Amino acid sequence: MKKYISLALTLLGFSILAGCATPKNDQLADAHHSYNNAAINPQVTNLAALELKDADNTLNKADYALVNGESTENVNHLAYLAKQKVMIAEEAAKRKTAELAVTNATASRNLTRLQARTAEADDAKQQVANIQETADQQALALAAANARAARDQEIIAQQDVLLKELNARKTKRGLVVTLGDVLFNTNKAQLKSSGTRSMQKLADFLNKYPQHKVLIEGYTDSSGSESLNQKLSERRAETVRNTLGSMGISNERIGTQGYGEMYPIVANDTAANRQMNRRVEIILSDESGNIGKR
Amino acid sequence: MMKKPHQPGSLQVTKIVISLIAVLFISACASVPAPTEQIAISNEAVKNANSAGSSEFAPVQFRSAMGKMEAANRAMQEKKYALARQLSEQAQVDAQLALEMTRAAKAQKASDALQEDNRVLRQEIDRKTK
Numbered sequence: 001m002k003k004y005i006s007l008a009l010t011l012l013g014f015s016i017l018a019g020c021a022t023p024k025n026d027q028l029a030d031a032h033h034s035y036n037n038a039a040i041n042p043q044v045t046n047l048a049a050l051e052l053k054d055a056d057n058t059l060n061k062a063d064y065a066l067v068n069g070e071s072t073e074n075v076n077h078l079a080y081l082a083k084q085k086v087m088i089a090e091e092a093a094k095r096k097t098a099e100l101a102v103t104n105a106t107a108s109r110n111l112t113r114l115q116a117r118t119a120e121a122d123d124a125k126q127q128v129a130n131i132q133e134t135a136d137q138q139a140l141a142l143a144a145a146n147a148r149a150a151r152d153q154e155i156i157a158q159q160d161v162l163l164k165e166l167n168a169r170k171t172k173r174g175l176v177v178t179l180g181d182v183l184f185n186t187n188k189a190q191l192k193s194s195g196t197r198s199m200q201k202l203a204d205f206l207n208k209y210p211q212h213k214v215l216i217e218g219y220t221d222s223s224g225s226e227s228l229n230q231k232l233s234e235r236r237a238e239t240v241r242n243t244l245g246s247m248g249i250s251n252e253r254i255g256t257q258g259y260g261e262m263y264p265i266v267a268n269d270t271a272a273n274r275q276m277n278r279r280v281e282i283i284l285s286d287e288s289g290n291i292g293k294r
Numbered sequence: 295m296m297k298k299p300h301q302p303g304s305l306q307v308t309k310i311v312i313s314l315i316a317v318l319f320i321s322a323c324a325s326v327p328a329p330t331e332q333i334a335i336s337n338e339a340v341k342n343a344n345s346a347g348s349s350e351f352a353p354v355q356f357r358s359a360m361g362k363m364e365a366a367n368r369a370m371q372e373k374k375y376a377l378a379r380q381l382s383e384q385a386q387v388d389a390q391l392a393l394e395m396t397r398a399a400k401a402q403k404a405s406d407a408l409q410e411d412n413r414v415l416r417q418e419i420d421r422k423t424k
Contacts, residue, residue, distance in 0.1 A: 073380075074380075077380045077383070077384070080384060080387075081383060081384065081387050084384075084387035084388060084390075084391050085387060087391050088387070088390050088391050088394050091391065091394035091395045091397075091398045092394050092398070094398040094401075094402070095394065095397045095398035095401045095402075096401075098398065098401035098402040098404070098405040099401050099405075101405040101408075101409070102401065102404050102405045102408055105405060105408035105409050105411075105412055106408065108412055109408065109411065109412050109415065112412060112415055112416055112419065113415070115419070116415075116419045116422075119419070119422075
């Protein structure tokens with residue numbers, strides 16, 4: 001029983017002591033509360049450590065004043081200072097956060113500007129490249145056109161040379177090469193060797209320009225029978241065809257026609273004129289193989 | 295002799311008590327020196343807050359600092375030095391808080407403006423490159 005009484009007394013003593021150890025002050029408790037809130041805010045502890053430390057020191061002074069039994073007014077005063085200092089620390093942290101954001105935003109802005117400039121430069125470069133490419137293509141096309149024109153010019157020049165050698169005449173039916181009577185044996189359909197040489201030139205031309213065709217027309221003078229002259233003209237035309245055929249020109253490209261006494265060039269009144277009328281005309285087609293009709 | 299209700303002895307006691315109280319007051323006054331330095335510091339803090347524009351950005355805190363500063367100056371004139379120290383100390387932290395709030399608000403404004411600028415710039419670039 002006595003033991004219980006002493007225990008109760010001890011407990012009472014402790015509780016009295018405890019009460020003495022923590023005297024109450026609402027404003028100080030409030031300041032502690034503010035401080036604790038700030039102290040768990042990483043923004044404040046990282047960016048406003050000095051300011052927070054200052055608040056902590058003042059808070060300790062207030063605690064000390066309370067424990068030492070200083071006047072409530074003094075404790076309240078120190079608690080007020082501590083609380084304001086906590087707020088200063090919090091505001092300082094806010095300011096530094098914003099300042100960091102400004103720094104970052106400036107950097108970000110510069111980066112954005114740089115990206116924009118780079119994009120513009122790339123764009124301009126691309127445009128120049130496009131223009132260059134177009135110019136290159138045009139130059140290439142022009143060069144090709146020039147080359148084609150030069151080649152055409154050359155072909156035409158070559159043709160002209162060959163046609164000149166053939167003694168071709170330009171008529172409304174096309175180019176006409178005339179083989180005179182002197183190239184044939186008299187009243188025969190055989191070509192003389194000089195006539196064969198003439199034919200070789202024509203064959204060379206036809207071999208070189210396979211799109212051209214020829215029509216071979218035989219004519220005679222008015223002496224002798226009409227039917228004989230018709231046959232002679234046909235045979236002479238045939239002879240020319242065969243000669244060309246032997247020189248590698250296919251029959252399909254060669255047409256023949258005998259006109260006998262028809263279409264004299266001059267009147268058959270003198271021997272010389274009659275000789276002019278005895279002839280074989282070779283008409284060259286255009287490049288599509290067309291020949292003007294008689 | 296009707297005009298002498300008090301006995302000479304009690305009068306003596308009263309005089310002694312009054313003197314003691316007077317001595318106590320004087321000694322109290324003597325133990326608290328004039329907080330001239332603190333007043334100067336606080337004045338400076340209030341001035342800083344004012345020139346930073348705290349009356350606009352932290353009007354409550356700034357007014358509180360001003361009011362306490364005036365009260366501290368009055369207390370100084372009345373030679374209530376303990377009170378003057380307390381008031382001026384409070385005026386100092388109030389002014390410091392007002393200043394810090396002002397700087398924080400300005401920094402935040404700048405940050406917001408820059409971020410908005412960046413947003414606009416980014417938008418412009420995105421539109422241009424499309």
